[in-house]
Amino acid sequence: MGLENIKGNTFLYKGSPATLFYKDEESNVYIIDPGQGSKRVKELKSMLNKLNPKKTIALITHYHSDHIAVLGEGFSVDEIAVSETDAPAVRDPSLRALLTFGYLLNYEDDILPFKAKAINPTILINTNQTNFGPLQLIQLPGHTQGQLGIITPDGVLYTADSLFGDKVLSKYGIPYHQYPCKSVESLKLILNLLPKVEVIVPSHGPVVKSSEASQLIESNIKKITEIEEEIEELLKEPMCLSSITQKLTSIYKSEEPSIGVYLLAENTIRGYISCLRQQGIIEAINDNNIKWKITK
Numbered sequence: 001m002g003l004e005n006i007k008g009n010t011f012l013y014k015g016s017p018a019t020l021f022y023k024d025e026e027s028n029v030y031i032i033d034p035g036q037g038s039k040r041v042k043e044l045k046s047m048l049n050k051l052n053p054k055k056t057i058a059l060i061t062h063y064h065s066d067h068i069a070v071l072g073e074g075f076s077v078d079e080i081a082v083s084e085t086d087a088p089a090v091r092d093p094s095l096r097a098l099l100t101f102g103y104l105l106n107y108e109d110d111i112l113p114f115k116a117k118a119i120n121p122t123i124l125i126n127t128n129q130t131n132f133g134p135l136q137l138i139q140l141p142g143h144t145q146g147q148l149g150i151i152t153p154d155g156v157l158y159t160a161d162s163l164f165g166d167k168v169l170s171k172y173g174i175p176y177h178q179y180p181c182k183s184v185e186s187l188k189l190i191l192n193l194l195p196k197v198e199v200i201v202p203s204h205g206p207v208v209k210s211s212e213a214s215q216l217i218e219s220n221i222k223k224i225t226e227i228e229e230e231i232e233e234l235l236k237e238p239m240c241l242s243s244i245t246q247k248l249t250s251i252y253k254s255e256e257p258s259i260g261v262y263l264l265a266e267n268t269i270r271g272y273i274s275c276l277r278q279q280g281i282i283e284a285i286n287d288n289n290i291k292w293k294i295t296k
């Protein structure tokens with residue numbers, strides 16, 4: 001796989017996640033989500049050679065291991081930038097596991113679907129920041145709390161994991177969102193941005209022209225809201241987290257079920273519970289166990 005010129009000075013390395021490159025006028029190269037995989041370290045290095053950078057800056061959209069792993073495996077850059085909200089989990093793999101899966105696991109634990117070492121960001125992006133060098137930043141919380149989207153000066157919007165391709169939606173059954181109600185707001189923000197950009201690049205999924213992207217965005221919103229409605233339906237009867245997880249994963253089946261997929265689903269359901277609780281829609285019942293139920 002090579003480096004594909006999407007538009008102007010914006011380049012794409014296809015993969016899951018996709019990595020976006022932007023070369024500015026001073027030959028600084030921004031590398032958005034360098035990703036994972038042993039082959040990738042070598043490939044990214046050879047792509048960087050072609051771009052002949054003066055300085056290399058990795059911009060991480062969020063702390064998930066699959067987006068950052070190569071930075072701990074020999075792919076070195078001059079700077080690593082991430083939102084200040086997500087930075088602690090980039091630095092600390094156990095905190096990353098806790099936030100992603102709900103368990104403070106060692107990053108090498110083989111039940112985790114993705115692994116990445118501790119990585120030290122050198123630049124922290126604050127929550128009000130709208131630009132980073134030539135790049136425009138869009139706050140896209142929900143999948144993680146500090147997730148960023150990036151628009152290059154060529155009008156290419158990298159949506160990170162706020163937006164998934166159709167295949168990923170069916171592969172996972174329940175798309176991973178730490179706080180799904182915020183994810184819906186972020187997706188609506190992307191819908192509003194469509195007239196202002198040319199190309200949409202999801203981290204996991206095919207590149208789409210902005211004029212053709214609304215359907216994919218709508219289907220992501222629909223999936224999240226459908227699952228929320230299904231949970232509300234289930235919680236007409238009091239139910240504990242593990243029962244909700246069991247019911248939902250049998251309705252929204254993953255094509256490749258594994259412990260990792262169930263862990264992601266379970267933590268996403270915690271996210272739905274938090275959203276419903278925040279809106280006062282459900283209450284907790286003490287039944288020698290926590291059970292959740294729609295408030296009357």
Ligand SMILES: [Zn+2]
Nearest residue numbers: 062064143161
């Ligand atoms: Zn992610």
